[in-house]
Amino acid sequence: MPEPIYLDHNATTPVLPEVLDAMVPYLRGKFGNPSSAHVYGRRARIAVEQARDQVAGMLGCDAEEIVFTSGGTEANNLAIHGIAARSVRRQVVTSAIEHPSVAQPIGWLAANGWDVRQISVDESGSARIAEVEAGVSTATALVSIAHSNGETGVLQPIAEIVRQARRVDAYVHTDAAQSVGKVPVDVRALDVDLLTVVGHKLYAPQGVGALYVRRGLELAPLLLGAGHERGLRAGTENVPAIVGLGAASAAALRDLHVESARVQELRERLWLRLAGDVPELALNGHPTDRLPNTLNVRFPRVSGAALLAETPEVAASTGSACHEGERKEGEEFGLVRLTLGRSTTAEDVDRAAAALARSWRTLVPARRRQVPRVQ
Numbered sequence: 480m481p482e483p484i485y486l487d488h489n490a491t492t493p494v495l496p497e498v499l500d501a502m503v504p505y506l507r508g509k510f511g512n513p514s515s516a517h518v519y520g521r522r523a524r525i526a527v528e529q530a531r532d533q534v535a536g537m538l539g540c541d542a543e544e545i546v547f548t549s550g551g552t553e554a555n556n557l558a559i560h561g562i563a564a565r566s567v568r569r570q571v572v573t574s575a576i577e578h579p580s581v582a583q584p585i586g587w588l589a590a591n592g593w594d595v596r597q598i599s600v601d602e603s604g605s606a607r608i609a610e611v612e613a614g615v616s617t618a619t620a621l622v623s624i625a626h627s628n629g630e631t632g633v634l635q636p637i638a639e640i641v642r643q644a645r646r647v648d649a650y651v652h653t654d655a656a657q658s659v660g661k662v663p664v665d666v667r668a669l670d671v672d673l674l675t676v677v678g679h680k681l682y683a684p685q686g687v688g689a690l691y692v693r694r695g696l697e698l699a700p701l702l703l704g705a706g707h708e709r710g711l712r713a714g715t716e717n718v719p720a721i722v723g724l725g726a727a728s729a730a731a732l733r734d735l736h737v738e739s740a741r742v743q744e745l746r747e748r749l750w751l752r753l754a755g756d757v758p759e760l761a762l763n764g765h766p767t768d769r770l771p772n773t774l775n776v777r778f779p780r781v782s783g784a785a786l787l788a789e790t791p792e793v794a795a796s797t798g799s800a801c802h803e804g805e806r807k808e809g810e811e812f813g814l815v816r817l818t819l820g821r822s823t824t825a826e827d828v829d830r831a832a833a834a835l836a837r838s839w840r841t842l843v844p845a846r847r848r849q850v851p852r853v854q
Contacts, residue, residue, distance in 0.1 A: 483794040484827045484834075488772060488820035489629050489657055490796060494723065495682040495821070501726035502684070505719040513716050514705070523718045530725025534676065534689050537728040539665035546690045546708045547721050551656045551677035552580040553701070554690040557711065558652040558673040559584040559623060561698030563593070568620035570594040572649075574606045574635075581623055581654055594618065603765040604633040611643045619649040626655040626664065626674075630816055631764030632773025634662070641670045650696070656680050656688075660731035661739060661770050666691050676728075678720065682821065683727035687720035742819045743771035745828050749817060750774055752832030757839055763814065772820060778813030778835075781842045786813060789838035793831045 485493075505526060511519025513527050528542070535542040548554045559581065563571070573585050575597050589595040596614035598606050606624055615622065622644040627634045637653055644651045652673035655664050660681035666674055673696070678687040692698060692711070704713030753776065754760050763775040778786055783797035796816050817831070 483792050484831045486793060486795045486817045486819060486831055489818035491679045492682045492820055494684055495727060495730055497730060498683055498723045498726045502719045502723045505722050513718060526718060526722050527716050530721045533725035533728045537732045538691055539667050540691055541694065544691055544694055546692055546711045547716060548688045548690055548712055549686055550688040551675050554675040554688045555580040555654055556584050557690055557698065557701050560701060562621045562650055563588055564699035565697055566620035568618050570618040570620060572596045572611065572614045572619055572622040574598045574624045576600055576628055577625055578654060604628055604631045605765060606635050608636060608639050611640055615643050615647050615649055617647050619647050621650045621652060623652040626653045626658040627770055629657045631775045632770035633764045634768045637669055657770060661772055672696055678724040681727050681731050683724040684720050687717055687724045738821060739771045742823065745819055745823055745825060746772060746774050749828045749832055752829060753836060756836035772818050774817045776815055778815060778839050781813045781839060783814040785842060786815060786838055789842055790834050792834040
């Protein structure tokens, strides 16, 4: 059986060939420790600093504002706990739809006496600005809301969130793991203080990431040891992975507009194919203000897990849509998240749509496909 069509790029991306090519020398002869003074160490240090320049170039900041980490979880924890440990304030504002690597550290703060204000989202999955305005106060140390949602792709109103935070001199962190490489992310334009980058979401290897830390902002480190990464991240740098992140950042900056337009066109093609074959197919999330590669849909009268199990030709995932309130007991949610990437072709889209529609018809007998008539 051929490999399934990969439509799960929001989970992870394959390493780009040019990224792998950049990494290989640092897995072979250029193996030095960047902290060593001899030629091997100097080569590694130059490679790390070049990668720092490349990440900074992608984000529109200075190289010294980039701190390399082991990935998004560490970057998010460093941002949240790093601010909390230095602040005399004891309140944090966040949203109800954050990734666990943001929600869990904030939950730890709540368990240790912090006041946590959780912002709900509207029917499109966007954070309610009125609640942000009401939630921030002179007690707020940090506002942490993702740049985009990884399930629905909805882009959050970060500019307005920052404006509300600035009224009370609170810091702003945004987890941009899903956004970087898909839409423009400029830290100066956003005016955020902290921003998370995840390598394996933009065609770099797994196990590497970065945190943008605005110049002059003091964070408490999570890891204690030698003074790597300006004292913010102890531990010998993962040179090959960092080089890979740098190369992926350069590729993202170079190809952003062309690739975003291409995958958005394919996403719309996928939506039209599916909607034409599956009556009552519903879109989850905002119709336009979302990542160009992300399509989250609800198939009627079937569970998403059952549908994907019936469709081995497609590698995708189920996801939670941003609905308010609790799910009604016994209700079936046919949620499927389809996320496209650099390798996705028009043929992939057409084959995936046909396979998913065929599986839906198999699972839902014809008599159940009929739309109920209103009495």
